[in-house]
Amino acid sequence: MTFRGRNIRYVDGGQVMAKKGCWSWLKGGLTVDHSVHVNIFFQSTDLTATEILVENVRLQRFNKTQWRLKQDQVIEKVRKNKVRFQVSFQNKTVAKGSLISIKQIKPSFLLGCAMNYKILESDSYKEWFTSRFKLTSFTNEMKWYTTERVRGQEDYTLADAMMQLAEENEILVKGHTVLWNNQIWLPSWAQAITDPEDLKNVTINRINSVMKRYKGRLVGWDVLNENVHFNYYEDMLGKNASAIFYSMASNLDPDVPLFVNEYNTVEFAREGVGSPINVKKKMEEIVSYPGNMKIKGGIGAQAHFTPTQPNLAYMRYALDTLGSLGFPVWLTEVDMAKCPDQVKYMEDILREAYSHPAVKGIILYAGPEVSGFNKLTLTDQDFNNTETGDLIDKLLQEWQEQPAELPIENHEHNDGEEGRIIGVSPEISLLHGHYRVTVTHPSMKNFSTNFSLEVTKEMGHLQVVKLEI
Structure with missing residues (x-):
């Protein structure tokens, strides 16, 4: 598929390996910086005589802002996961006010x-x-x-x-x-x-x-x-x-x-x-x-x-x-x-x-x-x-996740089996990679626990991470 307009060169828009006896979807496009009428040419590279039938031709226009928005949407979907931390504490005193610090290592x-x-x-x-x-x-x-x-x-x-x-x-x-x-x-x-x-x-x-x-x-x-x-x-x-x-x-x-x-x-x-x-x-x-x-x-x-x-x-x-x-x-x-x-x-x-x-x-x-x-x-x-x-x-x-801190919320829930307090963090969107997670309490200088975390697409769109302190 080739585009040509007045005062512009031929611009190849896309190719498809078409098969005999069925329809093939040819996807492509071109980037332009000014308005112009164009003709669309469909050409076969086969040396033999080929009949080309074309149906349902559509050109969809995107400005730069729309194109970038689509890119950002794909990045959010394929490069990131939503992550929520569920932390089990020994008592309510430790749970209240605790923070989760997240740093991407790789x-x-x-x-x-x-x-x-x-x-x-x-x-x-x-x-x-x-x-x-x-x-x-x-x-x-x-x-x-x-x-x-x-x-x-x-x-x-x-x-x-x-x-x-x-x-x-x-x-x-x-x-x-x-x-x-x-x-x-x-x-x-x-x-x-x-x-x-x-x-x-x-x-x-x-x-x-x-x-x-x-x-x-x-x-x-x-x-x-x-x-x-x-x-x-x-x-x-x-x-x-x-x-x-x-x-x-x-x-x-x-x-x-x-x-x-x-x-x-x-x-x-x-x-x-x-x-x-x-x-x-x-x-x-x-x-x-x-x-x-x-x-x-x-x-x-x-x-x-x-x-x-x-x-x-x-x-x-x-x-x-x-x-x-x-x-x-x-x-x-x-x-x-x-x-x-x-x-x-x-x-x-x-x-x-x-x-x-x-x-x-x-x-x-x-x-x-x-x-x-x-x-x-x-x-x-x-x-x-x-x-x-x-x-x-x-x-x-x-393209590397910046360090973040999350508060522990909803820490009133009691785990009946062990009498522990369960705290839950807000959701955060994280780029895939390896992280160091640290749980601290601002008023307890000696309280600090580190964990390793791998955020991957295989974990699903929402990754619930359970930690025990």
């Missing part, structure tokens, strides 16, 4: 940031990064062309040092990448291999080497990077190469999601190769291969946006499509070239991703000036925030 949803080897060379970079982020991926340091520049001589020095830094600071790491399906990003010596059997053997060695080394230490793996856009391994080893590599990876580390990681999926519609439909199809091919049905899949959308107004309606359609398989969707390399409205556009993009139920994590392809990230630069050379850096700090704070 949020479930993480806004992360990539890091590169330059973090090992700068204490200021380390301090800046570790004080903000709890999720990362390495730009190049885990890639094959870094860890085995010379055939048979593996060197994980940089990746190991960065893993150690992350683990010491309780930063989760997503592995990037086991393999790459574009020949030019293999080690130079591997690019020169012409014998399929030789290529197969060195590739299997690579998979075993990197995945065994970091087993149990990562939150996911990009297994065969950009295997929708490129098909080098399929050309060399056969059409099922991707599926076989994912099977091997799953056998080596069955507990982590294994991602298809692609570009031009949520950010750019016209190219078509990396469309949400094609990415979904690739993952379906992988998990439908014999023996792969139990693979923990994942969808990675790199999200390298152009420096123009993002089409949020298309992005929402894309995330709907990617999420329809039920696998976690991550934005894995989010950036945008510098432009006057970069802060505004980035906030729109990040809020759209955060408000989508399928999205489980976001990693920025960004950093301070010293790190060399020249598109999404978050600080200057002295580690003073750029405007984009201020935006990221704002979102980090907003």
